[in-house]
Amino acid sequence: MLGRMSENPAPYPAGWEADVVLRDGSVAQIRPIRPDDVAALQDFHRKQSPESIYLRFFAPMKELSDKDAKRFANVDHVERVALVLEGNEELIGIGRYDRLGGPTGTSAEVAFNVSDHFQGRGIGSVLLEHMAAIAREAGVEEFTADVLPQNRKMMGVFIDAGFGVKHHFDDGVISLAFPIEPTDASEAVRIAREQRAEAASIRALLNPRSVVVIGVSRNRESTGRDLYEHLRTGGFAGDLYAVNRTAHAEVEGDLYTCLADVPGDIDLAVIAVPASEVPGVVRECAQHGVRGVLVVSSGFAEAGEAGEQLQQELLRTARNHGMRVVGPNSFGLINTADDVQLNASLAPELPAAGDLGLFSQSGALAIAGLESAARRGLGISTFVSAGNRADVSGNDLMQFWLDDEQTRAVGMYLESMGNPRKFNRIARRLSKAKPVIVVKSGVSEYGVPPGHRVRPTRIRPEAFRAMLRQAGVIRVENVHQMFDIAQLVVHQEIPKGERVAVVGNSSALGALAADACVSWRLQVTHGPVSLDPEATAQEFADAVRAAFEDPHVDSVVTAFLPPRQSAGLDIAEALGEVAGRYEKPCVTTFLGIRGVSEVLAGQPREDGRREVVPSYAMPEDAIRALAAATRYGQWLDRQSDDLVLPEGIDQDKAAAIIATVLESDPDGRELTALETRELLAAYGITVWPSTAVTSVQEAVAAADEIGYPVVLKSTSPIVRIQPVSSVRADLGSADAVAEAYRALDDRLAPIGANTFVVQRMAEPGIPCVVMSEEDELFGPVVRFSLAGVPTEVMNDFGYRIPPFSSNDIDDLIDSVRAAPILDGFGHRVPIDRDALRDVIARVSVLANTNPQIYELNLNPVNTHRWGAEVLGASIVVAPPVGRSDSGRRAMSGW
Numbered sequence: 001m002l003g004r005m006s007e008n009p010a011p012y013p014a015g016w017e018a019d020v021v022l023r024d025g026s027v028a029q030i031r032p033i034r035p036d037d038v039a040a041l042q043d044f045h046r047k048q049s050p051e052s053i054y055l056r057f058f059a060p061m062k063e064l065s066d067k068d069a070k071r072f073a074n075v076d077h078v079e080r081v082a083l084v085l086e087g088n089e090e091l092i093g094i095g096r097y098d099r100l101g102g103p104t105g106t107s108a109e110v111a112f113n114v115s116d117h118f119q120g121r122g123i124g125s126v127l128l129e130h131m132a133a134i135a136r137e138a139g140v141e142e143f144t145a146d147v148l149p150q151n152r153k154m155m156g157v158f159i160d161a162g163f164g165v166k167h168h169f170d171d172g173v174i175s176l177a178f179p180i181e182p183t184d185a186s187e188a189v190r191i192a193r194e195q196r197a198e199a200a201s202i203r204a205l206l207n208p209r210s211v212v213v214i215g216v217s218r219n220r221e222s223t224g225r226d227l228y229e230h231l232r233t234g235g236f237a238g239d240l241y242a243v244n245r246t247a248h249a250e251v252e253g254d255l256y257t258c259l260a261d262v263p264g265d266i267d268l269a270v271i272a273v274p275a276s277e278v279p280g281v282v283r284e285c286a287q288h289g290v291r292g293v294l295v296v297s298s299g300f301a302e303a304g305e306a307g308e309q310l311q312q313e314l315l316r317t318a319r320n321h322g323m324r325v326v327g328p329n330s331f332g333l334i335n336t337a338d339d340v341q342l343n344a345s346l347a348p349e350l351p352a353a354g355d356l357g358l359f360s361q362s363g364a365l366a367i368a369g370l371e372s373a374a375r376r377g378l379g380i381s382t383f384v385s386a387g388n389r390a391d392v393s394g395n396d397l398m399q400f401w402l403d404d405e406q407t408r409a410v411g412m413y414l415e416s417m418g419n420p421r422k423f424n425r426i427a428r429r430l431s432k433a434k435p436v437i438v439v440k441s442g443v444s445e446y447g448v449p450p451g452h453r454v455r456p457t458r459i460r461p462e463a464f465r466a467m468l469r470q471a472g473v474i475r476v477e478n479v480h481q482m483f484d485i486a487q488l489v490v491h492q493e494i495p496k497g498e499r500v501a502v503v504g505n506s507s508a509l510g511a512l513a514a515d516a517c518v519s520w521r522l523q524v525t526h527g528p529v530s531l532d533p534e535a536t537a538q539e540f541a542d543a544v545r546a547a548f549e550d551p552h553v554d555s556v557v558t559a560f561l562p563p564r565q566s567a568g569l570d571i572a573e574a575l576g577e578v579a580g581r582y583e584k585p586c587v588t589t590f591l592g593i594r595g596v597s598e599v600l601a602g603q604p605r606e607d608g609r610r611e612v613v614p615s616y617a618m619p620e621d622a623i624r625a626l627a628a629a630t631r632y633g634q635w636l637d638r639q640s641d642d643l644v645l646p647e648g649i650d651q652d653k654a655a656a657i658i659a660t661v662l663e664s665d666p667d668g669r670e671l672t673a674l675e676t677r678e679l680l681a682a683y684g685i686t687v688w689p690s691t692a693v694t695s696v697q698e699a700v701a702a703a704d705e706i707g708y709p710v711v712l713k714s715t716s717p718i719v720r721i722q723p724v725s726s727v728r729a730d731l732g733s734a735d736a737v738a739e740a741y742r743a744l745d746d747r748l749a750p751i752g753a754n755t756f757v758v759q760r761m762a763e764p765g766i767p768c769v770v771m772s773e774e775d776e777l778f779g780p781v782v783r784f785s786l787a788g789v790p791t792e793v794m795n796d797f798g799y800r801i802p803p804f805s806s807n808d809i810d811d812l813i814d815s816v817r818a819a820p821i822l823d824g825f826g827h828r829v830p831i832d833r834d835a836l837r838d839v840i841a842r843v844s845v846l847a848n849t850n851p852q853i854y855e856l857n858l859n860p861v862n863t864h865r866w867g868a869e870v871l872g873a874s875i876v877v878a879p880p881v882g883r884s885d886s887g888r889r890a891m892s893g894w
Helices: 037-049 052-057 065-073 123-137 152-160 184-206 223-233 273-289 307-318 363-377 394-402 420-431 461-470 479-491 507-519 537-549 566-577 619-638 653-663 672-684 698-708 734-751 789-793 806-814 818-822 831-850
Strands: 017-019 027-032 082-087 088-101 106-113 140-145 166-170 173-179 210-214 239-243 253-254 266-270 292-295 325-326 334-335 342-345 352-358 380-385 407-413 436-440 474-476 499-504 524-532 555-560 587-588 688-692 711-714 727-731 756-760 767-773 779-786 798-800 853-864 868-872 871-875
Touching: 017 184, 027 307, 027 380, 037 065, 037 088, 052 106, 052 779, 082 123, 106 123, 106 688, 123 140, 123 152, 123 831, 140 152, 152 173, 184 292, 184 325, 184 334, 184 380, 184 394, 210 223, 210 363, 223 239, 223 394, 253 619, 266 273, 266 479, 342 407, 352 363, 352 394, 352 555, 363 380, 363 407, 363 479, 380 394, 394 407, 394 420, 420 436, 420 461, 420 524, 420 619, 436 479, 461 474, 461 798, 461 806, 474 479, 474 619, 479 619, 479 653, 499 507, 507 524, 507 555, 507 619, 524 537, 537 555, 537 566, 537 711, 555 566, 555 619, 566 587, 587 619, 619 806, 653 672, 653 831, 653 871, 672 871, 688 698, 698 711, 698 734, 698 756, 711 734, 734 756, 767 818, 767 831, 779 789, 779 806, 779 831, 798 806, 806 831, 818 831, 831 853
Parallel strands: 106 140, 210 239, 210 266, 239 253, 266 292, 292 325, 352 380, 352 407, 407 436, 436 474, 499 524, 499 555, 555 587
Antiparallel strands: 017 027, 027 082, 082 088, 088 106, 140 173, 166 173, 334 342, 334 380, 688 756, 711 727, 711 756, 767 779, 767 853, 779 798, 853 868, 853 871
């Protein structure tokens, strides 16, 4: 497929450019082809084997002529589209499609060519993914390709992508055809490939076989010297080197004056030089083939505009050469695995090995967190400090922790979030396997520290909290609470329910524990049992055992005041031994012991693990942690992998309506009432018609046409303030309509509010509001509330981010404090929940599928026992603001 020369190319589509992580964890750049790529194309072709050339062109072609190279490099980005993939500043892959049937054709012939030297890195899959996304946006529905039978790798690229590939054999060639609309299978493949690639890139940073520290000064109190000594004394299992340009530093180990002199391959470079020197050092790392860099130096984006430019320069250099970057302004990396022992951090000692993975964006909080974990006896598996988060982020670490067997739970301290939509997707998947505990700093949810680039948002802070709940994340207020919960979920089972037993030898502590349970919405179903202060270890063990064996108990809380130190240890050992026999969680307040102690550990199980009863300073701390773990367990029980997809959706019709509007109004606008009804109807949502009227005569005529009874209501802002005073309902005759119009007109005319509509009378019910907004940071956000001023004054709104599973819809409805009204509170008749769920489901799919839906407002949605009707609706469409987590793999530029 050579194609013709494009005479009138469209402007260069810079939005197609992206950095991507390949299967081996390295970084590459994908971009549209340019006319100046002719020489690079010829060089790429020249390096290919004769077999690869034959498989691509179906004929031997030793050289790519100037004419053919120019034809390849000159495309119009409409009928002919081509992407190139660059790694280490050379072409390593090319993909292209030619549209069949002109600029509006719905089918395109696609072809790829991957460098022989970069086979097996998933390059063809990345190119196909991006080409398909670009083609879909342009209206292409199907890709076709001709492949020689022996080209099994390319066949695999098409078939393994998850699209429904059809093929037939004709004249020695296999002809393929497949629709490129995303399917459940293709999305699953894309997400799995993304996870494997990003996890591999982090694994390379945390499991290096060789580390070089650049900037090891003779000053024993310098940062570079500290980092080197921490790695050396921590017992790093790989090769360790130091670089000092003057060679005056006296260090134990191998010291070099230049990185180029360091022998062998380097997996990780730790950079501790002045900020102005860092970009140059990163270039040296690139020339040496270093896989990843950790920059602890400060003075970058957090220091102002000049620092921001330095940060962008170091990031661009690293990505252009396939490297990932931790930092700058990072506290470091830690991996406590026996075969790694990596302490590339400012922490003086390698933490004890354990099951908790930690991520922090704050250096100060990183120090406090590691110290707190050590005091509690809580071991760490891996730790990463992101610093300014120029590249490696919390999303990357969650991808790594998904399949990291050393990590049972995750703790994260977040100062900002560059891609919350992706965070929501990954955190939800991780939370299904491991608890995720998040501390989010800032007076407001979007308090962004210097140096952290974040897209602007117009969504209220409550949406961020709702997103964390939706993803199953356990959100806490501070690091203290994070470790309170971590020591429970790492060492104990997740609670199966809210029922709690309280056992102790102090009535005061027992009462505190019981009150705390009630406060945190847990049910005390056993006790409080208060033993004698001088009870023996055996008596205590018997009481605890009875609590565990009670079938009406899901968790056990103990509280103990030791009369003597020796007796206290005996009882602690008895508690650990008893608790270790049961698959129910146990927490304790054991004065004198805080955190995780061997004294409170049970006997080893078959897998070698020992369940440890975590101890807290006071019962309230234990109960708060237990309540958080209980809510997490309830979230796990509700999870479903099935996304909502209501029947009767005509996406093509909806897309055509939106396209027509934006073609005539490129900047977007509010849809007319007719356009709104037609667009919603394409998604199975019926909007009751209403007729605008400006006189008594028009109101009566409209009512006669609609049929009685009718409603007359004002369309002015007074409706939000005085809904009863601006509506006349159940009007059964022309006289009633005329009288109502005159009365409302007289009442509202003094404030200029005499605009009305006539609508058919609906079943009496509870009015609700369903909205969606497209946000540059969050993407689509769906909001739900009960209608009315009290709801708005109390800020009683629920938020969720599509796509939805079925439980997301119920969680959204139940997240508003007024939700019990819908279920019959106060002797009311419960509404038809299924009907309301259906409306919300359709809105979620509409918003998620069409980023041009800038705002959508269904108000009111009248809910009652027989169903739900949409009585009012408005929609604003606009050019997409660009979602941070699009349908193609790409590293964040934020």
